[in-house]
Amino acid sequence: MAKKNSLETGQKVIIGGMFLSLAKTNTGIAKFILENASTHITRPADVKRIEPLLEELRQAMVSDTGEDNSV
Amino acid sequence: MAKKNSLETGQKVIIGGMFLSLAKTNTGIAKFILENASTHITRPADVKRIEPLLEELRQAMVSDTGEDNSV
Numbered sequence: 001m002a003k004k005n006s007l008e009t010g011q012k013v014i015i016g017g018m019f020l021s022l023a024k025t026n027t028g029i030a031k032f033i034l035e036n037a038s039t040h041i042t043r044p045a046d047v048k049r050i051e052p053l054l055e056e057l058r059q060a061m062v063s064d065t066g067e068d069n070s071v
Numbered sequence: 072m073a074k075k076n077s078l079e080t081g082q083k084v085i086i087g088g089m090f091l092s093l094a095k096t097n098t099g100i101a102k103f104i105l106e107n108a109s110t111h112i113t114r115p116a117d118v119k120r121i122e123p124l125l126e127e128l129r130q131a132m133v134s135d136t137g138e139d140n141s142v
Contacts, residue, residue: 013080016084016086018107020082036093
């Protein structure tokens with residue numbers, strides 16, 4: 001059981017890392033995360049932990065009209 | 072530094088958990104994960120760890136024509 005949980009957590013880290021990496025250059029994904037976070041992330045500890053990240057995504061979207069250094 | 076890393080890991084777990092939860096009922100997200108995993112998840116240890124999950128998503132998409140018990 002503990003082994004299964006640790007595998008699942010590892011998978012969440014990998015998938016989460018992929019989406020957060022994609023969100024940096026893909027506004028659509030950033031927007032999707034922002035739109036779904038409030039309904040899907042409800043545990044107070046999680047909400048608190050995720051807030052700085054959501055703020056970062058919001059800022060990135062606002063400044064999206066500026067120059068783009070991505071390849 | 073360690074504190075920052077642990078915060079980032081925690082955020083990845085939360086975001087990853089959200090997407091994996093969404094993928095169970097949203098074929099579009101399952102498809103997106105499958106399509107992007109091979110290019111974004113390249114560390115051998117990560118590839119190995121994520122493989123059972125990708126297989127699960129593939130199976131879910133194949134059986135997507137069957138009955139749907141989601142609300």
